Amino acid sequence: MSDTTNTPPDPPAPPTDTSNAKGDGLTKCPRCGSAEIGPVPGSDLLRCSFCRYEWSAANFVTSVGFDSPIDKLNGTVTTTGGADIDAQASNLVTLKCQGCGSEVVVNTESALQARCHWCRQVLSLQTQIPNGAVPDAVLPFRLTHEQAVEQVHRFANKRRTFALTRFKKEFVPENVLGVYMPYLLVDGNAHGSVAGFGEIKTAQYLRGPENNRRTYYDADVYRVTRSFDFTVDDLTIESSSSRANQDTRMNTNNVINTILPFDTKNAVTWDASYMGDYTSEKRDLNIDQVTPVARDQMLSIARQKATETTDYNRGVRWETEQLELKGTRWVAVLLPVWLYSYYEKKPGGSVFLHYIAVNGRTGETMGSIPVSVPKLLLVALTIGTVLEGVALAIVANF
Numbered sequence: 047m048s049d050t051t052n053t054p055p056d057p058p059a060p061p062t063d064t065s066n067a068k069g070d071g072l073t074k075c076p077r078c079g080s081a082e083i084g085p086v087p088g089s090d091l092l093r094c095s096f097c098r099y100e101w102s103a104a105n106f107v108t109s110v111g112f113d114s115p116i117d118k119l120n121g122t123v124t125t126t127g128g129a130d131i132d133a134q135a136s137n138l139v140t141l142k143c144q145g146c147g148s149e150v151v152v153n154t155e156s157a158l159q160a161r162c163h164w165c166r167q168v169l170s171l172q173t174q175i176p177n178g179a180v181p182d183a184v185l186p187f188r189l190t191h192e193q194a195v196e197q198v199h200r201f202a203n204k205r206r207t208f209a210l211t212r213f214k215k216e217f218v219p220e221n222v223l224g225v226y227m228p229y230l231l232v233d234g235n236a237h238g239s240v241a242g243f244g245e246i247k248t249a250q251y252l253r254g255p256e257n258n259r260r261t262y263y264d265a266d267v268y269r270v271t272r273s274f275d276f277t278v279d280d281l282t283i284e285s286s287s288s289r290a291n292q293d294t295r296m297n298t299n300n301v302i303n304t305i306l307p308f309d310t311k312n313a314v315t316w317d318a319s320y321m322g323d324y325t326s327e328k329r330d331l332n333i334d335q336v337t338p339v340a341r342d343q344m345l346s347i348a349r350q351k352a353t354e355t356t357d358y359n360r361g362v363r364w365e366t367e368q369l370e371l372k373g374t375r376w377v378a379v380l381l382p383v384w385l386y387s388y389y390e391k392k393p394g395g396s397v398f399l400h401y402i403a404v405n406g407r408t409g410e411t412m413g414s415i416p417v418s419v420p421k422l423l424l425v426a427l428t429i430g431t432v433l434e435g436v437a438l439a440i441v442a443n444f
């Protein structure tokens with residue numbers, strides 16, 4: 047690893063301004079000026095419901111130049127949408143309706159638009175606010191509600207044999223809801239160093255008496271080190287603390303990470319008109335708070351890359367590792383997830399939250415369903431092989 051102790055760190059660059067110039071309030075159709083604008087299901091387009099004109103917001107990455115080479119990144123590049131959250135900032139934001147002059151309150155915990163109940167105009171939050179609700183970019187829903195319902199149906203049907211009777215009775219896949227989840231995307235320009243031991247088998251033989259014969263191996267052990275530059279593109283990290291809370295005794299939040307990846311390169315610059323009837327969740331974690339998670343993931347990428355360069359037939363065991371982050375680039379984004387949730391009331395009064403989550407771009411589906419344990423045991427005793435197939439999906443419940 048290079049010695050960097052004598053080089054003073056670069057002063058932090060000012061954040062890239064990603065607050066758009068549209069301003070809060072009425073967003074208007076670029077062709078006819080109507081304010082009735084919504085997402086077109088199944089596409090990345092917006093549509094004016096008055097003149098039917100369709101258009102798309104600009105691609106985020108190219109419009110701010112975040113497609114420049116990652117291996118040239120130096121220091122921390124941030125945006126105004128990923129700025130630190132002001133703990134004092136309220137979730138409630140008041141907009142003045144340009145239609146009738148009334149004041150309209152938007153609760154940014156779950157919405158970024160609200161309809162004026164006097165004149166029915168839709169008011170949008172376009173300007174970034176210090177409570178973390180307005181991101182830099184949004185990845186529109188590609189999968190329609192109908193397609194999501196079908197995915198949830200298919201997922202649950204495959205696991206019906208083991209599901210709780212109550213779950214089956216109350217299962218209404220139509221209740222799947224579209225939610226925009228907050229994430230931080232990070233590009234990393236890194237240097238990794240790992241060291242450990244690799245083994246090459248030189249002989250294999252059987253020893254011991256007839257009734258207790260064992261296999262023995264001879265192996266040469268080598269000390270292995272690797273030190274290399276590498277880059278990471280759009281690592282996707284949860285930025286909602288309630289979602290990042292992966293307490294497997296209470297919920298199955300971990301399923302949401304299993305429906306990654308998203309095609310984040312197609313995210314468009316923030317436009318609240320993409321919200322439509324979807325709800326949204328607010329980011330409440332700062333870049334500093336998720337940096338350890340990003341580093342951990344980059345370290346595991348480094349270990350994997352290092353392992354790929356080795357050829358020890360009994361494997362390599364890494365014992366020490368170091369990561370030097372030369373540069374990072376952060377983007378706050380909302381990603382589309384269809385969610386079916388189910389509260390399981392456990393005997394004894396505790397509740398457990400199950401999800402089936404569908405990636406709103408790819409349709410990738412994962413989830414947990416409440417399982418009837420006696421049923422599971424019975425099947426395990428009779429047809430063990432079938433159980434293996436479902437064990438992966440339900441393992442989070444135990």
Ligand SMILES: [Zn+2]
Pocket residue numbers: 075076077078079080094095096097098099
């Ligand atoms: Zn129009």
Ligand SMILES: [Zn+2]
Pocket residue numbers: 143144145146147148162163164165166167
């Ligand atoms: Zn109004």
